[in-house]
Amino acid sequence: MADAAISSTAIPAAPAAARPVVGYWRNVGRRLARDPVTIVVSLVLLGIVCIAAFAPLVSTGAPFEGSVLHRLAPIGTPGHWLGTDEGGRDLWTRLCYGGRLSLLAGVIPVMAALCVGGGLGLFAGYAGGTVNSVIMRLMDVFYAFPSVLLAIAICGVLGNGFGNAVLALSIVFVPPLTRIAETVTAQTRRLDFVEAARASGSTAFQVMRHHVLPNVLGPILVYATSLISLSIILSAGLSFLGLGVTPPRPEWGVMLNALRSAIYVQPYVAALPGLMIFVTSMCFNLMSDGLRSAMDVKLDA
């Protein structure tokens, strides 16, 4: 009973004539809607996601069919407005389909690491003591590897393939997310209202659900969005090295690598897949910045 009283009194009932209480998340949304940069990058990202999702509709050809006669056509060729790649396949079509794997390989590892690392960090930060030490020292070991090196090493020994690249990146992103989650949870746990909830008999789960989680979610999410940008660059980089997605499947990193030798023939066509990687990762970075200032989150490195 006592805890029910606590959680219901956490938000005071608004007096009849007063203005309605505006929630934290609605405030964040309002601030985001007033930020032109965030709106623009959200629209661009939405466009990229739509192009990838509806690739069969927006593309102008088949992703695997090409003719050697039309290989490496320049930008603006009739029928191939972005030119063709080294196999004579329509580049626009390949870029559309390529977005599918590139976006998935960017988002899935962060999601997976968010679940594992976020959970571990919350647990370690809330439990404290020995549990915290064991988890965090374990993470220190993985922190000893530069992230690119660890991803390449894991992918290198597991062999190439989309799944292995995603797995490698997920492992790489667990330690930083754990550390962020642990830091903010440990800070929140020391606050008076958490102490009050515990003193009035809330169970650990209730305290976590109603008092800790709402306060730590913001910083963790902001950090995760900034990781998506890195994840997209790294996953395409793994494919670029021949460690991720394998040709002829379309993926921006693979396409960039395949077109690398064509740089002397069709320099602008060869640079296009990389441009997609850059624009997408830039959008995620700017969105993370927008979220950060809208949520008023301060994060260390």
Added chain:
Amino acid sequence: MFQFAVRRLLLAVPVLFGVSLVVFALVHIAPGDPIDLLLPPEASPEVVAQVKALFGFDKPLYVQYFLWLRSALTGNFGVSIFNAQPVLGQLLVALGHTFLLAIPAAFLGFGLGVALGLTAALNHGRWPDKLCSAITTTGVSLPNYWAAIVLVLFAAVLHPWLPAQGIWPDGVPLLGQLRYLVLPVGALSLIPMGVIGRFTRATAIEVLNQEFVSALTAKGLTRLPVLRHVCKNAAPPVLALMGLQFGYLLGGSILVETVFNWPGSGYLLNLAIFRRDIPILQATVVVLAFFFVILNLVVDVAQAAIDPRLRR
């Protein structure tokens, strides 16, 4: 101070032990037997056993680990499966080439980053801030392997100004050697420039909002001495991040080295992966991680030397 350094050093030992364990485990969970690549499929079982014994693959895993650790600690990383040459020699040459890129890239990236970050912070909210922030955000968003390709495109393909591939051949004079460094160093410096620039800006803005800045200004100090105080206060966290970034440069140069066919440690690692050359792979990853741990240690101690509050 000395106590802090010793304690920090002791903390690094279990981490290094963990690192060696991870690298060893990593290679042995890999599918595929490296022996299969060396020998033709029709090789007799005796030959297979002989080669396995030669590389120590016939012993139980934990014995392999301790043997590997013991020899690694004395600098003996075995011989390459691919060319039977000692690993250490090849690794040292490659590391030398990587440092040749990483050190100038660090100086260039950190210098530009600090300049851009400070300019942005001092003009917070005005156009120089927006311009500098746009540059630094571009730096962190650029895939450096693509930036490398674009640099090659402009400075080697469209305009034949600079060499686009590899390290200089023997007999090239010093000035000519520098020409080979320009493009790879430029591509490598983008990420540190962006990361340090963004972090310098955030840190400097935070320091500028502290009360001592208003107090100093109220006391009548001019802009420059105030700036000196701001820099002193913002320096420790920025320095710490620079240490980390230098580690990332060493470990993350693999993509840029691949684009430029630069014979560094990343290129070596890439070759080792495709040849399934386990001794080289293990040695490269362990040595780079070791550098990274030591670098972190040095940074922590340096930070504590600058700011006594950190000596907890």
